Amino acid sequence: MTKVGFIGLGIMGGPMAANLVKAGFEVTGYNRSRAGVDRLVAAGGRGANSVGQAVRDADAVITMLPDSPDVRAVVLGEDGVLAHAREGALLIDCSTIRPDVSREVGQAAAAKGIQALDAPVSGGEQGAIEGNLSIMVGGAAEAFETAREMFDVVGATIVHVGGPGAGQTVKAANQLIVAGTIELVAESLVFLEAHGVDTGAAIEVLAGGLAGNRILDRKAPAMVRREFTPGFRVELHHKDLGIVLQAAREAGVVIPLGAAVAQLMAALEAQGHGALDHGALLKLVEQLSGRGQE
Template sequence: MTTVGFIGLGIMGGPMAANLASAGYDVIGYNRSRPAIDKLVEQGGRAADSIGAAVRDADIVVSMLPDSPDVAEVALGEDGVLANAKDNLLYIDCSTIRPDTSRTVAEQASPRGVRVLDAPVSGGEQGAIDGALSIMVGGADADFAAAEPVLNTVGKTVVHVGPAGAGQTVKAANQLIVAGTLELVAEAIVFLEAHGVDTEAAVKVLSGGLAGNAILDRKGTAMLARQFNPGFRLELHHKDLGIVQAAARDAGVTIPLGSAVSQLVAALVARGDGALDHSGLLKLVEELSGRADQ
């Protein structure tokens, strides 16, 4: 039985670890807060009281963490992944972080005999629960081949996109598209409502044409009902758009629409709405349109 150390059992990591346990992997989970560990144990996993305890006996380690500094600390820290890894460990980081951080981890892991993949995911909480995530993977060909059984357990679309850091670059592009699409869907809904259109019918027909997209399919109904329970929080998308902007600047690429929606997300986070789902962009469009109380 392959032993998987899983670090980070939050909204995304928890269901992913549970799916691995259900598939027959020996999953040892660690999280900063204990309730998430206990939940994994109830779902067939084992508990670790530290990063080292999750890593020492693992053949594969998966991490799902909030930001670049978290990954750097977990991977490179005194009691981190590299410090506790056995020879030839395969470390798969599914967090969404800066591409340069992923490359740094891979570079420092290689002399220690640790294989590293950056494998950020897309699909939100429901995708994690259903084992239907889209996973974009950066790293060596052989390491990707070794990781495919694990990745195919938690994902539906798993694609090797290039060397170390490439997965994070593709994920940045994903977050750019998602943010822009969310904003346009929000604007369309407010526009339709202002004209007194049957918005449910409108969303149905729009979904069937060229304007159809995953945002309309997965979030349209909740947006119409003003239900912004977080599947992916605005504060996390704010972080991701910062990664996009930095990477675009490094490459000398302009992203005018991306920069605009980044400012709108930043405004929502700054005023205290960061814990809402990223579809909460609709709130700001309503307010800017003078329709918040209608």
């Protein structure tokens, strides 16, 4: 599969599409705002003025969109992907959406003779730029093998986790773990600062022990500096935790710590910080501790 139509060229989709171009794929991209398309063209890809133009001749269509309604509209809409993609094409949705919507999309694609994979990713903007994302893939094993060459370009850990919707279920678990870890790192940093400890030295030693994790490695230094330029926005993680809570309720699973973190993320969003990086949970911990900084 050499011709790729890429829909959604934002923080994650843009670098992923550019990496596919570098690897020799013929990528035609579409984005709601023109800036994402222009960046892809500058990287050697092709720009499209509509979803139909991007996907019409594609062997594979990759979507990277914000939420379930966006995927429904772009894929299932009257002028969407399925209305224009050719029979036999492969649809790979890398968005993070509800598992039931992924299954709905897969069924609609199959009715059009198109195989579909739900393949959400983890690793943030830097992982997308470096091409070392973790990709959890749901769908048919045959379709997974067909897509493997593309996955190898944008990801480092690529696992077929089950049938339709399984990728989104694993991604929900990922978002639960990430949110909980960021919250604990935020609480730890405020705790350390309150005691006058050198946070740089503390992060170094904590990262080398059992408390070590990628949030400490990738997020903590910027959190200490109060730099919250988004690698992953609060508003998106708030949305993802809503997916987690709904899926947990449907399965009859109790997630008390996850529910608490979801409420904290919701509070941060409600305070107008939705466009900040999710490391801004630190701001909320400071506020609750009476130690907020302007």
